[in-house]
Amino acid sequence: MYSEKVMDHFNNPRNVGEIENPSGVGTVGNAKCGDIMRMYLDIDENGVIRDVKFKTFGCGAAVATSSMATELVKGKTVQEALQVTNRAVCEALDGLPPVKVHCSLLAEEAIHAALWDYAEKNHIVIEGLEKPVNDIGEKEPDVSESY
Numbered sequence: 001m002y003s004e005k006v007m008d009h010f011n012n013p014r015n016v017g018e019i020e021n022p023s024g025v026g027t028v029g030n031a032k033c034g035d036i037m038r039m040y041l042d043i044d045e046n047g048v049i050r051d052v053k054f055k056t057f058g059c060g061a062a063v064a065t066s067s068m069a070t071e072l073v074k075g076k077t078v079q080e081a082l083q084v085t086n087r088a089v090c091e092a093l094d095g096l097p098p099v100k101v102h103c104s105l106l107a108e109e110a111i112h113a114a115l116w117d118y119a120e121k122n123h124i125v126i127e128g129l130e131k132p133v134n135d136i137g138e139k140e141p142d143v144s145e146s147y
């Protein structure tokens with residue numbers, strides 16, 4: 001059901017962790033399953049992504065797609081990183097089962113949220129970047145009205 005590449009990135013996820021004093025950090029939630037993804041970016045003065053790390057409360061497909069997404073954006077410029085869509089990530093993993101495609105959105109949205117944070121901190125506009133709708137910032141999800 002899962003490709004070898006998915007299993008490889010699930011079993012040996014790349015770039016798991018945190019970055020101290022990141023250039024940008026983004027946290028997004030998956031509306032379908034409630035899973036959470038946080039992405040840290042270290043961006044140099046030329047707008048090149050020097051380092052990237054992620055942490056997740058997500059399923060195996062979310063781990064594999066985020067691992068692959070971090071590999072794809074590392075060393076890229078901010079503009080190039082915007083081209084790393086969830087579709088590109090899925091293709092790089094040789095596909096995901098259709099019911100798991102929504103999981104791959106977490107990686108793309110978390111990168112966009114981190115880029116949004118970077119842009120805000122530096123008072124710049126990144127052309128083509130929109131604030132992800134599932135951006136939950138640093139807040140814990142508000143569950144007080146769930147019952």
Ligand code: FES
Pocket residue numbers: 030033034035058059060061062102103106
């Ligand atoms: Fe939640 Fe995959 S089931 S991210």
